[in-house]
Amino acid sequence: MVLVVGDVVGLFQQGTAGEGSDVSSLRLPGIQQQLVDAVLDTGKPVVIVLVSARPYDLGRADAESSAILAAWLPGEGGGEAIANILVGKTNPSGKSPLSFPLRAGAMPYAYNHLAKSAGLPRQHEFGFRYPFGHGLSYTDFTYESCEVDRTKMGTDGTCMVRVRVRNSGTVAGDEIVQLYVHDRFASVVRPVKELKGFARVSLEPMQCKTVSFRIKADMLSFIGLDYSRIVEPGLYDLMIGSSSEHVVWQQELELTGETRVLGQDWQLTTETLVEQ
Numbered sequence: 001m002v003l004v005v006g007d008v009v010g011l012f013q014q015g016t017a018g019e020g021s022d023v024s025s026l027r028l029p030g031i032q033q034q035l036v037d038a039v040l041d042t043g044k045p046v047v048i049v050l051v052s053a054r055p056y057d058l059g060r061a062d063a064e065s066s067a068i069l070a071a072w073l074p075g076e077g078g079g080e081a082i083a084n085i086l087v088g089k090t091n092p093s094g095k096s097p098l099s100f101p102l103r104a105g106a107m108p109y110a111y112n113h114l115a116k117s118a119g120l121p122r123q124h125e126f127g128f129r130y131p132f133g134h135g136l137s138y139t140d141f142t143y144e145s146c147e148v149d150r151t152k153m154g155t156d157g158t159c160m161v162r163v164r165v166r167n168s169g170t171v172a173g174d175e176i177v178q179l180y181v182h183d184r185f186a187s188v189v190r191p192v193k194e195l196k197g198f199a200r201v202s203l204e205p206m207q208c209k210t211v212s213f214r215i216k217a218d219m220l221s222f223i224g225l226d227y228s229r230i231v232e233p234g235l236y237d238l239m240i241g242s243s244s245e246h247v248v249w250q251q252e253l254e255l256t257g258e259t260r261v262l263g264q265d266w267q268l269t270t271e272t273l274v275e276q
Contacts, residue, residue, distance in 0.1 A: 001039065001042070001044050001045065001046045001047070002046075002047050002049060002086060003035070003036065003039050003046055003047070003048055003049070004048075004049045004051060005028055005032045005035070005036060005048065005049070005050060005051075005056075005058075006028075006032075006049075006050050006051035006052040006056075006071075007029065007051065007052045007053055007054070008029045008030070016029045016054075017052065017053035017054055017073075018053065023054075023104075024104060025104050026055065026056055026057040026101065026103065026104045027056070027057060027059075028056050028057075028058070033058075033059055036048070036058065036059065036060070036061050037059065037060060040060055040061065040064050040065065045066045046061075046064075046065045046066060047065065047066050047067045047068075047069065047086065048061050048065045048067070048068045048069070049069045049071055049082060049086075050068060050069065050070050050071060051071045051072070051073070051074070051078075052070075052072065052073070053072065053073050055098065055099075055100040055101065055129075055130075056100075057100075057103070057129070062129065067136075069082065069085060069086070069092070070094075070096065088138065091137055091138045091139065091171060091172065091173040091174070092135065092136065092137060092138070093135065093137060093173060093174035093175070093176065093200070094135050095133045095134065095135040095176045095178075095243065096130060096131075096132060096133060096134050096135060096243075097132070098110075098132055099111050099128040099129075099130065099131050099132045099244075100128060100129040100130040101127070101128055101129065102125055102126070102127045102128060102129055103125035105123075105125040105126075106123075106125045106126045106127060109126070109127070109128060110132075111128070111131060111132035111133070111193065111195075111244040111245075112132075112191035112192065112193060112194050112195075113191060113192060114189050114190075114191055114192070115189070115192050128245075131243050131244045131245040131246075132195075132243065132244040133176070133178050133195070133241070133242070133243035133244045133245075134243040134244075134245070134246075135176070135243070137169075137173045137174075137175070138169070138171050138173060139167055139168075139169025139170065139171045139172070139173040139205070140167075140168045140169040141165055141166065141167055141168065141169075141173070141175040141203070141242065142165070142166045142168040143163060143164070143165055143240065143242075143248040143249065144164045144165070144166055144208065145162075145163070145164040146161070146162070146163045146164070146240050146248070146249035146251075147161070147162050147251075148160065148161045148162075148238060148251050148253065149161075149162075150253075151251070151252060151253060151254060152253075152254045152255075152256055153217065153253070153254075153255060153256070154217070154255065154256055154257040155217050155231040155232070155233055155255050155256070155257045155258065155259065155260040156217055156231070156257070156260055157216075157217050157255075158214060158215065158216050158217070159214075159215050159253065160212055160213070160214055160215070161179060161212070161213040161215065161238060161240065161251075162210055162211070162212050162213075163177055163210065163211045163212075163213075163240050163249075164208060164209075164210050164211075165177060165201055165203070165208065165209060165210075165211060166203070166206065166207070166208040167203035167204060167205055167206060167207050167208075168206070169205060170205050171205060172202070172203065172204045172205065173202075173203060174200050174201060174202050174203070175200075175201045175203065175242065176198055176199070176200055176201075176242070177198060177199050177201060177211045177240065177242070178195060178197075178198045178240070178241050178242065178243065178244070179195070179196050179197035179198065179213050179215075179238070179239070179240060179270065180193040180194060180195055180196065180238075180239040180240075180241065180244065180247070181193065181194055181196045181215075181219070181220060181236055181237065181238060181239070182194070182236065182237040182239070183220065183222075183232075183234065183236055184234065184235045184236065184237065185234050185235065186222070186232055186234065187224060187225055187232065188222060188223070188224060188225065190222065193237075193239065193244060195244070196213075196215065196219050196270055197213045197215070197219075197270030197272060198272075199211045199213070199272040199274055200274075201274055209274055209275060209276055210274070210275050210276075211272065211273070211274050212272065212273040212274075212275070213270050213271070213272055214270065214271040214272075214273075215238075215270055216267060216270075217231050217255060217260070218231065218262060218266045218267050218268060219268060219269075219270055220236060220255065221262055221266065221268075228261050228262075229261070229262045229266060230259050230260065230261050230262065231255065231259065231260045231262065232255070232259050233254075233255045233256055233257055233258070233259065234254070234255055235252060235253070235254055235255075236252070236253045236254075236255065237250055237251070237252060237253070238250065238251045238252075238253050
């Protein structure tokens, strides 16, 4: 059974998404949650298709539905795209561009939030239902090896991270390999992790490919106390994962030398290469 739920169409407070349409709850508009619960009560397998411009709390559906397909606002070709996924003609590979928060009280919630002071209790509503970068597939992917070509480099240096990924399932699919970085100590408080690169890898069943990320020190820069963009020496954590929370590999990287102030030619892009 397929059940479609989501936003109410309209602009400027006439709908539930868009400019001027903030809400105080993550519940589905109207009586849609009652409909979801009634359909789940039938005991039949249910696939929920969520057509929306924002994340919602689907209540029991998170645990009791067979699957949830977040279609967002798919446009004119959305119907065909959704149908192809539901019947298995297309293997889904999208990753969520935001986190689905636990409660409205956690908003605004972001995967790259700043850490609280040590020892303070965690607010029980703060967190995610589905993390940034999360997404399922009709196949499985195995991260067989990860390595970095150096563990030390200067504040103007470059390093290479290589990841070997295998489609360990029975159907072809695409995996989105994600690279995150955390600055352990800095003159300005830094996020718990930041996405610094990603690559789509198309794999046939049992096929394996290597993804390479070329990381310049510029990617580790931030705005300092004097409002200049700088790269500081120190310890950084490099992380590889299939989402912001499903981290499969972590390696310490040390930047050495003096703090470098970036001029006009700094580059905040990570080069990627996918090879057999």
